[in-house]
Amino acid sequence: MAAKFVDINEQHPTQRFSDLVGEPCRMLMPIEGYEKKPLVTLEEAVEPIVEYVPDVRRRAYFAKMKCAELSPGKLSMDEAASITLYSMEWEPQEECLYHVLNETLRNEKRQKLKPWFLFLKLILTALAQIPSSLSFVYRGVKQDMRKGYPEGKTFVWWGFSSCTSKLSVLQNEQFLGTTGPRTLFTIECDSGKDIRKYSFFQAEDEILLPAARQFKVVACLSQSKDLYMVQLKEIQPQFPLIELVPKVIIVIYYTFINTHDSVFSFEPSSTPGPSPPRPIPM
Secondary structure, X not given: OOOEOOOOOOOOOOOHHHOOOOOOOOOOOOEOOHHHOXXXXXXXXXXXXXXXXXXXXXXXXXHHHHXXXXXXXXXXXXXXXXXXXXXXXXXXXXXXXXXXXXXXXXXXXXXXXXXXXXXXXXXXXXXXXXXXXXXXXXXXXXXXXXXXXXXXXXXXXXOXXXXXXXXXXXXOOOOOOOOOOEEEEEEEEXXXXXXXXXXXXXXXXXXXXXXXXXXXXXXXXXXXXXXXXEEEEEEOOOOOOEOOOOOOOXXXXXXXXXXXXXXXXXXXXXXXXXXXXOOOOO
């Protein structure tokens, strides 16, 4: 049966904001290898993952059509559409791109990530061009998660983390709700990316934390009956767990001078050439 297309104005369950139950919260091997891949179109980037996300070609088309409505910005159409595609949800949930990608990022068998390298290169290049800022963001899950997040614990969320900048968003029954066992995560972060402009569901005020972010549990509190709050602070690991900014090759133009004794020296050319590309600010 064909997956149901979700209209942007349709009320729908938004699972991305509570997609953390499957996080192993233990150290895995770093995510590497994707940064060596070329930047390609969204259509090319999703081709290797059709086997895992059956409807991804059609969804990529919808994402690019949605991005065609946006005003031009720093991001290319394909870069913007990669974020839009990540934010899209459809049924069954297990076939959504965000779900399959995060499940793979959390798998200790890193070779399973290889089909995702082109898409990772595209979306991480896009996110690298969106400024990061120190902020507090929120996400929640309709479970009591206190046992897995004791005070003082340091851990890694290996998947991308969808958060919201507005606490009121989580009170909606489609998110955290107001009844039953619930855990609210309040996160002080410095790598959050405001993707509202590119999200398929812009009313969610989504802040996206890139994959492989490390945190420390500052406090674990009981707010009221069945509502628990876990306070997190993003910390920097000693060594990167993922290469967030694709390496930029800086080309410098030189004139070549060959001396009589075959010693080579290099001097900047007096003829101005193209300016070297600037590293992407984070």
